[in-house]
Amino acid sequence: MIIHLATDHAGFELKEKLKPFLEKLEHEVIDHGAFxxxxxxxxxxxxxxxxxxxxxxxxxxxxxxxxxxGQGEAMVANRVKGVRAAVYYGGPEEILKLSREHNGSNILSLGARFIDEETAKRIVKIWLETPFSGEERHKRRIDKIDSF
Structure with missing residues (x-):
């Protein structure tokens, strides 16, 4: 899987820590900045x-x-057709899983001021390993979103 990373100054330190973690999980990482x-x-x-x-x-x-x-970043990402960005800055992991299973999120937006490095790594791993359910009702809803 190719993982595209991006951040501003607020997430810079955490992004730099996630890069080697993602590479260790055998993902190709493309960094879009900040550098x-x-x-x-x-x-x-x-x-x-x-x-x-x-x-x-x-x-x-x-x-x-x-x-x-992570809020503003998700807003920017969601302006791009075909993107479904989900925000995580703490709370139940089930919310994160549902963003993949039901909504097919393809971008994870992290609130770096609210989660530490270990939480971020755990959450990223869970998010990447959680597949879209493929259920017809969820496909139908995503198709409607993508039609906007």
Missing amino acids: EYDEQDDYPDFVRKAAEAVAADPERSQGIVLGGS
Whole structure:
């Protein structure tokens, strides 16, 4: 699987820790930035590139984007047709699993100010290992979303 990463300054440190973790899980990692810590950078500049890459290769690609809360990053990603970004910044893991099983999320947006490195690694692994259920009702709903 190809994993497209993107972040702004708020998630930079965590992104840098997730890269080797993802490579150890035998994923190809493509980093869309930020490439250095810059307190003045803007997450849309990086997240858009990752989201467009996921949308261009949906069979082989997933995305992980990071920011302070993950909310703005998900909003940017979800502007790209074919992207279904889910936000996680803590709480029950079942919510995260449902984002894959029912909604076929293809980008995970992490709130780096609310989760630590170990939680992020655990959540990323769960998200990547949870498949879309393929149930007809969920396919139908995704088709409706994609028609917008």
